[in-house]
Amino acid sequence: MKRTKLRFAAPLAALGLVIAACAGDADEPAASPAPAPAPAAEANPWDDIPEEDILGRALAGAYEGRSVSVFGSERSEVEAGAFNDTLALFREATGINAVYTGSADFEPQLNVMIQGNNPPDMALIPQPGGVRGFAAAGSVLAVPAAIVERTNAQFPAGTNDPYVVDGSTYALRYKTDLKSILWYNNAIFADNGYEIPDSWDALKALSATMIADGITPWCVGIESGGATGWPFTDWMEEMVLRLVDENVYDQWTAGDVTFSDPRIVEVAEEILSVWNTPGMVYASGGTIAATPFGANAEPLVNGQCAMHRQAQFFASFFDSAGGTIGPDGDVGVAYFPAGGDGRSPVLTAGNSVAAFRDAPEVWALMTWLTDAEGQEARQRAQATRAAAASGPGAASGFMSSNANLDPSVFNPVERTWYETLASASPARFDASDLMVPARNRAFWDEGTAAVNGDKSVADAFAAIDAAS
Amino acid sequence: MTATMVERETISDIDPGGPAGAARRTLMLGGGLFAVFLVASFFNGASDPEIGAVTQTLQRILAALIGAGGILGALRAFRSPETVMSRRVGRLALGLAATGLVWWLYLERDGVRGAVHSVVLALVLSSVIFVIANRWLDQSLRSWARFTGISGAALGLLLGVLLVANDAMGLFLGTVGSRADRSLWLIPVVALVGGVFGTVFGASEGRMRLIVGVAGGAGTGVLIGAFLRTGSLPSLELVPLLAATAGFAVFGGVLAQVRGRDLARGAVLGGAFGWLLGAFGFPELGGGTVLEAMLGAGVLGALVGLRMGLSPTRDMGDRLRLEGRIRTIIFLAPALTFLSAALVVPTMRTIYISFLERGSDGFVGLDNFRFIFGQPSFYNVSAWRSIFGSIEFLAFAFALTLGLGLAIRQRRDIDGLVPPRLVVATGTGLVLLLGSIADRNGLLDALPVAAWPLVSIAAILAIVVAVADYLRRNPGNSGLSGPGGGALGIAALMFMFAVFVQLRGTLFNNLWWVVLVTSTAAGLGLAIAALADRARAESAAKSIIFMPMALSFVGAGIIWRFMYLARPQQDPQTGVLNALWVGLGNLAVSDRAGTAALIILAVAALLALFALLAFQQRSLGTGWFAGLLALWAAWLGSRFLAGDGVAGVQVVDGEPVTSALLFISGTQQFGAYNNVFIMLPFVWVYTGFAMVIFSAAIKGVPSDLLEAGRVDGATEAQAFWRIVLPQIRPTIGVVVTTIIVVVMKVFDIVKVMTNGNFGTQVLANEMWNRAFIDGNFGVGSAVATILFLSVLPVMYVNIRRMQKEAA
Structure with a gap:
C-alpha cells in the first residue's frame, strides 16, 4: 500500500501543476473586464435610453465609477500625454474612468487582442481599411445611428464615409491630418x-x-x-x-x-x-x-x-x-x-475611434471625444504640452476638422490649416490607409x-x- | 521505509517541554486556526455582503495569526540546538508562515485569488483521481469482477457525462436545447448500468461470458442511443453501413491473421469499427430518428461486447501486465496532457486554419498555399537559368577543380598513386569551369536554354558520385584532408551562393539562412574549439567568443544595425564599418597619405618576411596566409601613393568623392548579399554556442586514443581529422540540427534590422506580417505550416539519431 501511494506521488504533483497551469490560463480572461455585453443582472443599463441622451446622462453622473479602456498607437509625451489629459477632463465631468494604453506595435497587438477575444473597449485606429476589415469580420461594433448623426453634423460632409460598411458606420473621425x-x-x-x-x-x-x-x-x-x-x-x-x-x-x-x-x-x-x-x-x-x-x-x-x-x-x-x-x-x-x-486638391488622413464593447460609458466617451468640446480639450492639452516641451507658441501636432471649434484654440499657422481643412475641395483621404x-x-x-x-x-x- | 512515516514517528517523539515541542504546539494551534479558516472562507462571499465583510476581516486576522505563528515557531525551532528534528519542525513552521502570507494575498489580490483557487482545485481533483485510480488498479489483482465493475461504472460515468454535458452546459448558460427533459439523472443511471454490466461480465466465464457481453453491450448501446443528442441522431443508410461493416471486418480479420492473432476477434473488432463509421461517420448527423440511433449504438455495443466476450477470462499474469501498462499510462498522462494542450493541439489548429479563409470562416482548400507561392516576393525562380553563368558558379567550378587537383597531388605525395576517380572528377570539373566561362560570355546562347544547366547538373552529380565512391574506397589516405578539402568547402559555399543569389523570395532566403548560418556557425565553432583546445588563455578566449550568446537576437540585431549604419556623404560616418571604410579613404587623400603609405609598406615587408620564414619551415598554411596579407598590404600602400583614392573615397576629376557602403539597407551595392550581412549577427551569436559544445566533446575524447595516435606518429592535424572528428561525430549532429531548427525560425534579427525589406524577408516574419498586420490568419497559418513542415525532417533525423544512440 505504502509503495503504491508513493509511486503515484510524482505524477500526482505533475498533473496538479498541469491542471493548475491550464486552469490559471482559463481564469485570467475571466478576471479582466469581460468583453461580453453588460451582465444581465444590471437590467440592461442602456437599451431603454435614447441614444442621443447618452452623453447627457454620463455628464449627469449616471455612469460614475465605470471604466473604459482605450488602445492606440500614440506614445509620445506630447500626444499620449495630451490624450490622457483629455480623458482626465472627461473623468472629472462624468466620473467615468477612461484609461489609455499606447503601443508601438499597435496594429498586430490589436489584431491579437481581437483574435484572442479580449479587445479593448475602444481603439484609436488610423486605417479605415483596418476598421472595415474588423467590421467585415464582425469584431467592431456599429456606432448607434443617433451618435453618428450628431457627429456627422459637426464635420465636413463625407468625413466618416471611409468607415461605412453596408450602411453602418463603424468608427468616427477623431483626429484629422492635413497632408498637403x-x-x-x-x-x-x-x-x-x-x-x-x-x-x-x-x-x-x-x-x-x-x-x-x-x-x-x-x-x-x-x-x-x-x-x-x-x-x-x-x-x-x-x-x-x-x-x-x-x-x-x-x-x-x-x-x-x-x-x-x-x-x-x-x-x-x-x-x-x-x-x-x-x-x-x-x-x-x-x-x-x-x-x-x-x-x-x-x-x-x-x-x-x-x-x-x-x-x-x-x-x-x-x-x-x-x-x-x-x-x-x-x-x-x-x-x-x-x-x-x-x-x-487636399490630401487628408487621421485616426478614428472605434468601439468593441457595447456599453453606455463607451458610447458616451466616443460622443464626447468627437464633439467640439472633446476636440477643443485635446487641442488645448496638446498645445500646452507642446509649449512646455519646445517653447511657447509651438504647434501642437493635433488637428481637427470639426466645424464647431473655437478657432482661438489654434495658433495662427494652425488656424490656416484648420481653415484649409474646412474649405478643401477636392479633399481625399489617404489612399493607402483606405486599402x-x-x-x-x-x-x-x-x-x-x-x-x-x-x-x-x-x-x-x-x-x-x-x-x- | 518512507519519509512520511519516519516523520510521523519522530515528531511525536519530541520532548513536549523543549523548544521543538513549543513549535509543535504552535503548529497544532495553526492547524486548528486553519480549519476555522476553511469554514470561514466557505461562508465568505456566499452569503450576504455584511457577513462576507465580517468573515473577510476574520480571515485577515486569522491569516496574520497563522503567518505570525509560523514565523515564531520557525524562529524558536531554528534557535534551539541544531537537530534533524528541530530543523524539520522549523521548516514546517516556515511553510505555515508562507501559508499565512498566501492567504493574506489571497484576500487582498484578485489575481492571487484566481491562482490559489486553480491550484487548490487542481490538487484536490488530481488527488481524487489518483487515489481512485490507485484503488481501482489494486482491485485488478484482488478481485477481477470488482475491477471490471469499477471500470464499467467509470466508463458509464464518462459516457453519461458526455451524453448530458451539452444539456448541462445549456442549463447552466440558459440555452437549453430541444431535449432538455433528460438531464443530470442520466449520469448515475448510465454509470450504474456500466457498473452492473462490468461486474457480471467480469465474474462470468465461457459461454456465459459471451452472452453477457453481447447482451450487456447491446443494452448499454440501446440506452445510449435512446438518449443521444438530437443533433447527433444518424439517418442510417443500409448499403454503406453494411459495406463498411463487412469491409472493415474483413480488413480486421486479415490484419489479425497477418499479425498471428485470432481471426474471429480481429474480424469482430474490425466490424465494430466499420459499423461505427457506417452508422455515425458516413451519414449526415442530426437527420435521423431515435430508433435509428438506438439501432446504431445498440449493434455497436453488441459487437464490442461480443469482442470482449470472445477473449478468455484474464489469468493472473494478464492482470499483472495490464496493471503495469495502465500504471504507465497514468504516469505519462500529465506529460501527455500538457504536450497535447500546448503543442499538438495548436499545431493541428494552425494547419486547420491554413485551409480556411482570412477570418477563419470558410474552407478554401489549398488557396492560401497557392496564393503565397504565387507571390514573387515569396517564391521567385524566374532567374534560375542565370545560376549556371553567374560569377559565383564560375568561382564554384574553379574551386572545385582546384580542390580536386590539389587532392590528387597530395595523394601522389603520400603513396605515389593517382586515383582514377579523382582524375575523372577533375576533368569533369574542368568542363564545368570552361562551360561556365563560355556561358558567361554568351557563347552558349545558340544552344537550347536548358542544355547547359542540364549538362552542369549532370556533371556535378557525376563528380559527387565519383568523389563519394572514392572516399568509400579510401577512407584513410584520401588526400582530401588538406588544402584540397578546404577548396572543396569553398566550392560548396560558392555553389550555394550561386543558387541563392538567383532564386529569390522568402522561402529561398530561409533556406539560405539555414545552409549558410548552420555551416558557418558550426564550422567556426568547431575550428575555434579545436584550435583553442589546451592553448594558452583558452578559457579567456572561449569566454569572449561565448559572450554574444548572452545577448538577445534583438540586441544583436540592433548592435549590428549600428555597425552597418551609413550616413550621407556630407556627414561623418557613425557606423563602425563605414567609419573605417571612409576613414581609410580620407586618410589616403589627406596630407598624411605619404607617412601612412610608408607604414603600410613596412608592414607589408614584415609580413612578406614572415611568410618567407614560414615557407622555409614548411608550414605552408601560415605562409600562404601571411603572403596574401603582405600582397594586399603592398597593394594598399601603392594605392595610397597613387593618390586617386581608395575604399570609401575616390578622386574624380581631382575632387575626392565619399561614398558609404549600404550593407543592409538596399541592394544597389551588394545585391542579394545584404542577406548575408543580416546572417552575420546570428553567426556571431551562435558560434559561441557551437564552440562550447564542441569544446566539451573534444575534451571528452579519451586521451589514451590521442596518445596512441601520437605514438604512431600522427601529426596534430591527422590526430584531429582521424581521431577527434570521428569521436565527436554525434555531437556535430546535435549542434547542426539544433542550429538548423533555431535558424529556421529566425525572426527577431530580421525584424529589427530590415523588417524583411530589400529582399531579406524570412518565413517567421512573413507569417507575423500576414497574420497580425494584414489580419489574414489563413495565409499566416499557411506560412506557419510551411515553416513547420520544413522543420519536421530535421526533427525526424534528430529523434531517430537519439533513438539509435539510446538503443
Whole structure:
C-alpha cells in the first residue's frame, strides 16, 4: 500500500501543476473586464435610453465609477500625454474612468487582442481599411445611428464615409491630418529670393535652380520601422490627385484602377525621376529608404535642404529639432503646389475611434471625444504640452476638422490649416490607409523597393497588384 | 521505509517541554486556526455582503495569526540546538508562515485569488483521481469482477457525462436545447448500468461470458442511443453501413491473421469499427430518428461486447501486465496532457486554419498555399537559368577543380598513386569551369536554354558520385584532408551562393539562412574549439567568443544595425564599418597619405618576411596566409601613393568623392548579399554556442586514443581529422540540427534590422506580417505550416539519431 501511494506521488504533483497551469490560463480572461455585453443582472443599463441622451446622462453622473479602456498607437509625451489629459477632463465631468494604453506595435497587438477575444473597449485606429476589415469580420461594433448623426453634423460632409460598411458606420473621425503641406527653410528662400511655386512644374523648376545654386532642394526619408514606405505612398497620393485627378484616385483606392495602370506608374516614375536626380535629395540615413521620416526635420531647420513634404503633425518634429514654425520662424509653411490645372486638391488622413464593447460609458466617451468640446480639450492639452516641451507658441501636432471649434484654440499657422481643412475641395483621404491591410503593406514594401531601385516601378507595382 | 512515516514517528517523539515541542504546539494551534479558516472562507462571499465583510476581516486576522505563528515557531525551532528534528519542525513552521502570507494575498489580490483557487482545485481533483485510480488498479489483482465493475461504472460515468454535458452546459448558460427533459439523472443511471454490466461480465466465464457481453453491450448501446443528442441522431443508410461493416471486418480479420492473432476477434473488432463509421461517420448527423440511433449504438455495443466476450477470462499474469501498462499510462498522462494542450493541439489548429479563409470562416482548400507561392516576393525562380553563368558558379567550378587537383597531388605525395576517380572528377570539373566561362560570355546562347544547366547538373552529380565512391574506397589516405578539402568547402559555399543569389523570395532566403548560418556557425565553432583546445588563455578566449550568446537576437540585431549604419556623404560616418571604410579613404587623400603609405609598406615587408620564414619551415598554411596579407598590404600602400583614392573615397576629376557602403539597407551595392550581412549577427551569436559544445566533446575524447595516435606518429592535424572528428561525430549532429531548427525560425534579427525589406524577408516574419498586420490568419497559418513542415525532417533525423544512440 505504502509503495503504491508513493509511486503515484510524482505524477500526482505533475498533473496538479498541469491542471493548475491550464486552469490559471482559463481564469485570467475571466478576471479582466469581460468583453461580453453588460451582465444581465444590471437590467440592461442602456437599451431603454435614447441614444442621443447618452452623453447627457454620463455628464449627469449616471455612469460614475465605470471604466473604459482605450488602445492606440500614440506614445509620445506630447500626444499620449495630451490624450490622457483629455480623458482626465472627461473623468472629472462624468466620473467615468477612461484609461489609455499606447503601443508601438499597435496594429498586430490589436489584431491579437481581437483574435484572442479580449479587445479593448475602444481603439484609436488610423486605417479605415483596418476598421472595415474588423467590421467585415464582425469584431467592431456599429456606432448607434443617433451618435453618428450628431457627429456627422459637426464635420465636413463625407468625413466618416471611409468607415461605412453596408450602411453602418463603424468608427468616427477623431483626429484629422492635413497632408498637403510644403515645409521650407525660410532663410534659404529669403536669402536667394525664391518664390513659393504654385504648380508642380514650377516646383521642379525651382528644384533645378536650387541645385544650380548649390543647395540641396529636398529632404526625403521614408523609413518608419515596420511601416517603412508610407511617406512615399503619401507622395504618390498627392501626385495622383495632382497629375491625374480625384476620380481616378477614387477608382485606384477602390482597386478598380490597378497599380499597373500606366497613369499610376507614370506618376511614380515622375516622383522617382525627381528624387533620383543627382543633388536633389538630402537623406541623412544614406539613402531615402534608410532615412527615418522624422530625421527630415533637423536638416530642414539647419538648412541642409530647402523643402520637405509632410503632414501637419510633423510640426512637433520641428519643435523637438529646435526649429520654430511660421513666417518669422526657421521653417515656413505653404500649400503643397497644385498640379497647375486649376484644381487645388487636399490630401487628408487621421485616426478614428472605434468601439468593441457595447456599453453606455463607451458610447458616451466616443460622443464626447468627437464633439467640439472633446476636440477643443485635446487641442488645448496638446498645445500646452507642446509649449512646455519646445517653447511657447509651438504647434501642437493635433488637428481637427470639426466645424464647431473655437478657432482661438489654434495658433495662427494652425488656424490656416484648420481653415484649409474646412474649405478643401477636392479633399481625399489617404489612399493607402483606405486599402485593405495586405494591399497597404504591399504598397509600403514594394514602394520602398522601387524607391530604393531594387525593382523597376513597373515590377514593384505589378507585385502590389498580385499581393491582394 | 518512507519519509512520511519516519516523520510521523519522530515528531511525536519530541520532548513536549523543549523548544521543538513549543513549535509543535504552535503548529497544532495553526492547524486548528486553519480549519476555522476553511469554514470561514466557505461562508465568505456566499452569503450576504455584511457577513462576507465580517468573515473577510476574520480571515485577515486569522491569516496574520497563522503567518505570525509560523514565523515564531520557525524562529524558536531554528534557535534551539541544531537537530534533524528541530530543523524539520522549523521548516514546517516556515511553510505555515508562507501559508499565512498566501492567504493574506489571497484576500487582498484578485489575481492571487484566481491562482490559489486553480491550484487548490487542481490538487484536490488530481488527488481524487489518483487515489481512485490507485484503488481501482489494486482491485485488478484482488478481485477481477470488482475491477471490471469499477471500470464499467467509470466508463458509464464518462459516457453519461458526455451524453448530458451539452444539456448541462445549456442549463447552466440558459440555452437549453430541444431535449432538455433528460438531464443530470442520466449520469448515475448510465454509470450504474456500466457498473452492473462490468461486474457480471467480469465474474462470468465461457459461454456465459459471451452472452453477457453481447447482451450487456447491446443494452448499454440501446440506452445510449435512446438518449443521444438530437443533433447527433444518424439517418442510417443500409448499403454503406453494411459495406463498411463487412469491409472493415474483413480488413480486421486479415490484419489479425497477418499479425498471428485470432481471426474471429480481429474480424469482430474490425466490424465494430466499420459499423461505427457506417452508422455515425458516413451519414449526415442530426437527420435521423431515435430508433435509428438506438439501432446504431445498440449493434455497436453488441459487437464490442461480443469482442470482449470472445477473449478468455484474464489469468493472473494478464492482470499483472495490464496493471503495469495502465500504471504507465497514468504516469505519462500529465506529460501527455500538457504536450497535447500546448503543442499538438495548436499545431493541428494552425494547419486547420491554413485551409480556411482570412477570418477563419470558410474552407478554401489549398488557396492560401497557392496564393503565397504565387507571390514573387515569396517564391521567385524566374532567374534560375542565370545560376549556371553567374560569377559565383564560375568561382564554384574553379574551386572545385582546384580542390580536386590539389587532392590528387597530395595523394601522389603520400603513396605515389593517382586515383582514377579523382582524375575523372577533375576533368569533369574542368568542363564545368570552361562551360561556365563560355556561358558567361554568351557563347552558349545558340544552344537550347536548358542544355547547359542540364549538362552542369549532370556533371556535378557525376563528380559527387565519383568523389563519394572514392572516399568509400579510401577512407584513410584520401588526400582530401588538406588544402584540397578546404577548396572543396569553398566550392560548396560558392555553389550555394550561386543558387541563392538567383532564386529569390522568402522561402529561398530561409533556406539560405539555414545552409549558410548552420555551416558557418558550426564550422567556426568547431575550428575555434579545436584550435583553442589546451592553448594558452583558452578559457579567456572561449569566454569572449561565448559572450554574444548572452545577448538577445534583438540586441544583436540592433548592435549590428549600428555597425552597418551609413550616413550621407556630407556627414561623418557613425557606423563602425563605414567609419573605417571612409576613414581609410580620407586618410589616403589627406596630407598624411605619404607617412601612412610608408607604414603600410613596412608592414607589408614584415609580413612578406614572415611568410618567407614560414615557407622555409614548411608550414605552408601560415605562409600562404601571411603572403596574401603582405600582397594586399603592398597593394594598399601603392594605392595610397597613387593618390586617386581608395575604399570609401575616390578622386574624380581631382575632387575626392565619399561614398558609404549600404550593407543592409538596399541592394544597389551588394545585391542579394545584404542577406548575408543580416546572417552575420546570428553567426556571431551562435558560434559561441557551437564552440562550447564542441569544446566539451573534444575534451571528452579519451586521451589514451590521442596518445596512441601520437605514438604512431600522427601529426596534430591527422590526430584531429582521424581521431577527434570521428569521436565527436554525434555531437556535430546535435549542434547542426539544433542550429538548423533555431535558424529556421529566425525572426527577431530580421525584424529589427530590415523588417524583411530589400529582399531579406524570412518565413517567421512573413507569417507575423500576414497574420497580425494584414489580419489574414489563413495565409499566416499557411506560412506557419510551411515553416513547420520544413522543420519536421530535421526533427525526424534528430529523434531517430537519439533513438539509435539510446538503443
